[in-house]
Amino acid sequence: MLSDRIQPDIDCGLTSNTETTIPFGSAFAFSLETATTVGYGLPGSSNAFFEGCPELQICIFFQMLFSLFFNAFLFAFFFARLSRAETRGIQVLFSSKAIIKKVGKQWEIEIRCYDCDSKHPLVESHVRFYAVKRNSTLGDGASFERMRTNRPDDDYGAVLFTSLPCNVSHDIDDFSPVLPPHLRKTKESDFMLKDHGLENREADSRVGNRDGLQCLACGETYGSWENLVRHVKYSRIVEKNDGYEKQNGCLRHLDLDIDGGHPERTEVVSERPAYEEFEKYFRSEGIEILAVLEAIDPLMSGTFQALQSYTIEDISFGGDFQNCIKRGKKSNAFEVDFGKFHGITNEGGEGGGATNML
Numbered sequence: 047m048l049s050d051r052i053q054p055d056i057d058c059g060l061t062s063n064t065e066t067t068i069p070f071g072s073a074f075a076f077s078l079e080t081a082t083t084v085g086y087g088l089p090g091s092s093n094a095f096f097e098g099c100p101e102l103q104i105c106i107f108f109q110m111l112f113s114l115f116f117n118a119f120l121f122a123f124f125f126a127r128l129s130r131a132e133t134r135g136i137q138v139l140f141s142s143k144a145i146i147k148k149v150g151k152q153w154e155i156e157i158r159c160y161d162c163d164s165k166h167p168l169v170e171s172h173v174r175f176y177a178v179k180r181n182s183t184l185g186d187g188a189s190f191e192r193m194r195t196n197r198p199d200d201d202y203g204a205v206l207f208t209s210l211p212c213n214v215s216h217d218i219d220d221f222s223p224v225l226p227p228h229l230r231k232t233k234e235s236d237f238m239l240k241d242h243g244l245e246n247r248e249a250d251s252r253v254g255n256r257d258g259l260q261c262l263a264c265g266e267t268y269g270s271w272e273n274l275v276r277h278v279k280y281s282r283i284v285e286k287n288d289g290y291e292k293q294n295g296c297l298r299h300l301d302l303d304i305d306g307g308h309p310e311r312t313e314v315v316s317e318r319p320a321y322e323e324f325e326k327y328f329r330s331e332g333i334e335i336l337a338v339l340e341a342i343d344p345l346m347s348g349t350f351q352a353l354q355s356y357t358i359e360d361i362s363f364g365g366d367f368q369n370c371i372k373r374g375k376k377s378n379a380f381e382v383d384f385g386k387f388h389g390i391t392n393e394g395g396e397g398g399g400a401t402n403m404l
């Protein structure tokens with residue numbers, strides 16, 4: 047309407063009567079037409095190119111630019127609302143308890159997770175653990191540390207098949223942030239290589255992926271204690287036969303104490319039962335273990351996270367998760383028994399409880 051009034055003596059074709067300016071109704075209809083099409087039927091005359099009215103061309107240009115942006119915004123907005131997947135995490139179940147238990151000589155913490163909507167299996171489902179220390183005595187009073195997962199192996203991305211209940215575990219080894227510091231073997235053994243800030247796992251050394259032990263005499267590194275002992279014993283024979291003398295304080299293999307320095311010794315290092323050691327440490331540091339499961343929803347291709355946290359009240363010492371998968375009666379398909387999903391067998395028994403020492 048403003049553009050039409052700038053040059054009242056020129057006929058732009060917006061009205062049939064050149065004496066009058068365009069009324070609001072016609073201007074609104076013209077604006078709508080501009081936003082939706084570029085093929086004009088003008089309210090007035092037949093000239094749709096407005097050669098004499100540059101102000102009208104500018105006006106139409108901005109009207110079209112605005113409508114393009116408006117369409118793009120609406121499309122993006124509705125698509126984003128429809129495709130968001132964060133509520134998909136509701137269908138991922140975590141066990142109500144985490145289990146701390148001893149498997150062989152190794153302490154580990156284990157949880158269980160499952161995606162209820164197994165008809166639409168999650169894509170790229172993977173899991174991570176974090177230890178949140180609310181009253182950490184080290185640092186500024188709170189810390190957030192990553193915990194490596196052993197099963198599934200985080201070296202391979204810790205991917206899961208969540209359409210069946212699967213257990214996730216972290217070894218509470220010497221590098222674990224939830225191991226009470228006074229129980230760390232690296233404090234007691236000079237043979238173990240320090241982490242130097244890396245998030246290591248003892249299991250990597252045991253299977254030969256990384257050498258975690260070092261011979262103090264010659265500097266050779268080994269993955270397992272057994273191999274290091276073999277090396278020291280053999281070198282002792284060589285040194286004995288060759289008549290090696292100790293010179294300038296240099297260590298010989300004959301001088302190494304491989305019995306007292308055993309980094310994998312399993313004898314009791316605490317008078318307290320294991321669960322008391324862990325409970326005391328978890329309470330004093332305010333430790334909360336955070337399990338994060340990330341996956342892609344296969345229907346809308348949206349990424350989502352499901353979170354669960356475990357404090358000392360949510361931890362069971364010893365036991366195993368009950369088997370909750372069974373064969374269906376009618377079909378041969380697997381069925382998940384939700385009644386047993388959170389169940390723990392032999393709680394407080396082997397690998398936990400009051401009688402099990404560290």
Ligand SMILES: [Zn+2]
Pocket residue numbers: 261262263264265266277278281299
């Ligand atoms: Zn050596």
